[in-house]
Amino acid sequence: MFTQKRKYKAGNGRPLKKFRWWQPFSRALFYLPLTNEMGxxxxxAVDVSYWQQFFSNDGKGKAHLYLDGKHYAVSRLPASFPLAGGRIEVASSLFGLKRCHLVTDEGTVQPLIPDPRSAEGRRARLDREHPTLSRWIGVVSLGMVLLPIVFAVPQVIESVTQIPSAAKHFGTFDSPIHLPMWTNIGLGLCAAAGSVERATRLKWNAFLDGSL
Structure with a gap:
């Protein structure tokens, strides 16, 4: 089932722990049912601890691969676990996972199935059972990310152009928007909340959700 070429470390065979009710925003767990060559x-299962990202030296953490409930392999993120005929790609952002997909050699991309008790699983169930509400939540979360960018960019440009070396080469820029610090902090929290919601759907954009 697995290819010989490996860029990950072998697992230790420990059993996969069940997803607990208190873990929606600290852990991601995805599944992929398969049939091997013998039928x-x-x-x-792909298990990622969000807490581990904050305490790791590179800020990325690790992805753990389980086979039939036993720890099979581990890799630093972003991870690529090769299979016969494809690979499982796992990548994280500051706000959650941005990728957890099976990519076949033919180029077909298939998302893995989130554990129903996880934040991703609950969001997927909402999308299935209440698609209209789900779309509106998606629109709101997109606005929560876009609005802070609209207000923040002019202020950031003004701050950068106040640096003497930048002002010498590019001149200065006076932002038409000047918000108090507490408002900017609130907008930052708003953007973070929107990005977290988008991460539960594995939606990620370099401009909107950052490069982490």
């Missing part, structure tokens, strides 16, 4: 059913 046997198997289940792969």
């Amino acid at each position: 046997q059913q198997m289940v792969l």
Whole structure:
């Protein structure tokens, strides 16, 4: 089932822990049911701890791959676990996962199935059961990310052009928007909340959600 070329470390065989009710925003757990060459059913699971990202030296953390409930492999993020005929790609952002997909050699991309108790699983269930509400939430979260950018960019440009070396080469810029610090902090929290919601749908954009 797995290819010989490996860019990850072998697992230790420990059992996969169940997803607990208090873990929606501290852990991601995705599944991929497969059938091997002998027609046997198997289940792969990708487990990522968000807390580990904050305490790791590179700020990225690790992705753990389980095979039928046993720890099979581990890789630093972004991770690529090769399979026969494809690979599982896992990548994280500051706000959650931005990718957890099966990519076949033919180029087909298939998202893995989130654990129903996870934040991603609950968001997916909302999308299935209440698609209209789900779309509106998506629109609101997009606005929560875009609005702070609209207000922040002119202020940032003004601050940068106040630096003597930048002013010498590019001149100065006076922002038409000047907000108090507490408002800018509030907008930052608003953008973070919007990005977290987008991450539960594995939606990510370099401009909107940052480069982390």
